[in-house]
Amino acid sequence: MGEVVLQNIEKWYGQTLACSDINLRVEDGQFFTFLGPSGCGKTTILRLIAGFISPSSGAIFLNHVNITALEPEKRNVGMVFQNYALFPFMTVIENIEYGLNVQKRSKSQKKEKAERYLTMVGLEGLESRHVSELSGGEQQRVAFARSLAIEPKVLLLDEPLSNLDARLRDNMRAELKRLQTQLGITTIFVTHDQTEALTLSDKLAVFNQGRCIQTGTPEEIYQNPQDSFVAQFIGETNLLSMGGYTAEHSILIKKIVAGLGDVNGRYISIRPQSVRVSAESTESDYSLAGVVENRSYNGLTTELSIRVDDVLVRSVQLNSDNGLCTPFVGQNVFINFSVSDLHILAG
C-alpha cells in the first residue's frame, strides 16, 4: 500500500496559477478527500499525483520515493475517472483484464483476479457485455474493478459519483466505503460534495483558489473551521462579520463580543443546530430576544430564521427533540447558545 506526500507543489498553466503551496501527507490505508468548489485546483493535484501533468515546482513522494518525474504508467497509481473512461470497444472483462495484460499476468491469474474484483463490485454474469450496454452505476463498478485489479499502491477517484442519480449515489457511497475498508487501500477522493467528503473520509483537505485551506478529520473541520470559507463550505453556518462591531452597525455582534472579552478575528461562526430556541429567556451564556421571520418544516428538522436586532439568525432543530419550541412566524422567542458554540475566525 502507499503513503503519498506532496511537498511545496505549485502548478502553472501558462499565466494561470492552478495551485500553489500544497503540502499534504496521505497516510497508508487512509481515505483522504480533496474537497472544494469547481476550479479550486483539486483535480489538478490528483492529476499531478497520477503523473498526467508535471508540477511547476515541488515534489511528490510515494512510499518515500520521489515520483515527480516518473511516467504515469510506472507509478502503480490506479485512477477512476469522472466519466469512467471505459474503453468503448472492449467488453467488461476485457476492460478489467486490460491492466493485467499490461502486467503480463498468466491466463489463470488474470481469470482469478478479474473474477475476484468482478464479484467484489457485484457484476458477476456481465463479463461479456459491452460497456455501452451497461447502466451508469454498472459502468462505474467496472471502472472500480479495472483500477483495483492492478492492485495499485494508491487509488485516485476523480468525482466518480457525480454522474449518478441521488439514490444510486447514496448506494455507491456505502459500497465505496465498504470496498476501501475491505482492501485497506490508500484512497484519494476528489469531490465538491461536502456530504460525500464528511461521510467517507478518514481525513480531508479543503481547497479554495488553488490553495489548501485546512486539513483534518471531518469532525475537526466541521467543528473548528479555520476560516469563513471553510465554515460556509462545510455545512450551514451563521457567519457574523465583526467588522460591523467597530462601525457600530450590528447590535447583536456588540452583545456577543461584550460577552467574550478580548478577541481577535474578523468573523463569528455559529452553526444553526447550536442555536436553541425557547419561548422564555434561559440561563445560557447568551439568551437573546428575537422574532421568527420564517419557518420551514423539513421532516427530520425544522429550520427557523429569527430576526435578532438587525441580524437574521438561522436555527435548525430536530423535530424529535422533546424540549422543542415550535414557534409560529411573527412570534417573539429567545435564541440561546453558549460561548463554546462560537467560533472566532481570523479571515
Add this chain to the structure above:
Amino acid sequence: MRRGIQSTTVLRYCGLLILLLFLFGYILFPALKTLETSLTEGDGFSLIHYTDFFSSSTSRLPLINSVVMGLLSVVVCGGMGISLAFAIHFCEFPWRSFADKLLLLPLVMPGIIIVFAFVQLYDESGMVTKLLQLLLGMESPPFSLSGLSGILIIHAYTQYIYFYITVSIAIKQIDPSAIESARNLGASRNKVFFSIILPFLQPAIVAAAAMTFISGAGSFTAPSIIGGDFKVLTTQILLSKANNYMEIAATQVSILTCISILFFIVFRMYEAKSQYTSSVKGVLFRPVPVKSPYNRILIRAVVWIVIFSILLPMMTIVLVSFVPSSSWMVNYFPKEFTLDNYLTIFTSARKLQPFFNSSVMAMVAAGIGLMVAIPSSYMIVKTDLKAKWIVEILTMLPWAIPASAIAINIISAFNEPTIFSFNEVLVGTSILLPLGYLIRSLPIMVKTLNVSFQNLNDVYIEASKSLGASSFHTFKNVALPILFPGILAGFLLIFIRSIGEYTISVFLYNASNKPLSIAMVNGVFEYNLGLAMSYGTLLIVLTFILSVIISRFLRMSSF
C-alpha cells in the same frame, strides 16, 4: 523524464517540420508558382496577363459565366438540398434511414459517370427525351441537355448533397426545448421557423452555399461535355494549357482561385461567428408529424420521385453496359443485350489497363494521403502547437482551389527541377496524377480523421497509462482501435474519389497511366458506348461496395 520530454519534443518538431515541408512543397508552392507565372512576362514582373484578361470581353465572359454558374448552382442545389433535408429529417418520414442512404449516393458517384448517364437519358437523342417525343408525337425533341440549363441540372443532381448533408446534421442538432419554449411563449409555427429553426440552420446553409459555389464555379466535367457554347473559366484553362499558353492558363487559374478563396474565407468567418450550441445535452430532436394528409402525400411523392431520378442514371449506365455499341447507330432504345463489353474488358489486357491504372493510382493517393492526413489531424486536434493553424490552413486550402487549378498548379511547379521534385522535371511522368488526386482529397481526409481524433478522448489514454500501459501499448491497444475505423473510412473515401476522377486526370494523365475516366470519355467519343458504360458499371459496383464498408466503419468509429 526530462530526457523523455526532450526526445518527445524533438520528435514532435521534426514531424511538424517534415509535414510543413510536404504541405508547403506540394500545396502552397505550386499555387505560388502559378501566381508567379501569371505575374511574369519575359524575365520580369508584369501585370500584362491580368490587364489583357480584364480588358478583353472574350476573356471576361467565361469568368462571368463561371460566377453565374456558381451562384445559380447555389440557388438550385440549395432549394433541392434544403427541401430534401427538411422532408427527411424534420418531418416524420417512413423509411427515413433507407431514403437518407439513397439520397447520399451522388456523394460517392464519380461525376463523369453521372454526366454520361444524364446524356444517355436527357440529351437530344437520350432515352427519356425520345420517349417523351414519341409519346407526345413531337417532331423535334422536347428539350436538350446542353448549355447553362443542362449544366445546372447536372449540378443540382451532384451538388445538392452539400446542402442536404450539412442541413440534415444541423436539423438533428436543433434543441427541441428551444422550439417548445418558443411555442410556450406564444410563437406561431411560422414565427418558430423564422426566429428559432432558421438561426439554428443558418451556419450550415452558409457553409453549404460556399462549398457549392466553389464546386459550381470550378466545375469542369459538365461544362466540358455538355457546355456547348457556354464557355466557363475551367474549360478555357484546359484550352490555354492545350495550346501551351501557360501564362494565360496561370492567370485564369489565379483569378478563379482568388474568387474561390474569397468565398471560402467569408464562409469560415461566418461559421466562426455564428456557431450555436444547445443549452440542453442529450435531448434529441424528434421529427414532427405532418398533419395535413395532402401535404404528407405531396412530400413523400416528391422525395420518392427525386430518389427515383437519382437511381435512374445509375440504372441506365448498368443497362447500357449490356448493349452492343453498334446497336445505338440504328436504335434509340436498347433492343439486344450482350456480355461482350465486359468480356472485352476482362480478356484484353489493354482494355483492363485503365481500370488497373486508376486502382493503383487511387491506392497510392489514398496511402500517401493517410501518411499526411494522420499527423495533420493529430496536430490540429490533439496538440497545442502554435504552428497548427498553418497545418490546418494548408490542408484545407485545396478545398478552395478548383480541381483544374490544382492540376495547373502542379504543372507550373514541376515543369522544372525543384527541391520538392528532387531536382527532376516531373511533368510527363506518372507521378503527378496520383499527387493531384492526393491534394484534391486531402481536405476531406483530414476532416474525416479530425472526427476520429476528436473521438479519441484523452481520458482513455490517461486511463490506459494509469493501468501501467506504455505509450506504445496504449497507442496499439487503445488509440488505434478507436482511430482505425476513421482511418480506413478516410482511405476508402479517397480511393473512391480518385478512382473515377476526371478533371485532374484530363490535365495530368499520360500514355502510360491512362485512367478509367479518360478511357470512358474516349469510349464515348469513339462510339464505343457499351465499353464506356461497362467501365462505369464496374466503378458503380466498386464504389457501392466501398461505400457500404465506409458507412460500417464510420458507424464503428462513433462507438
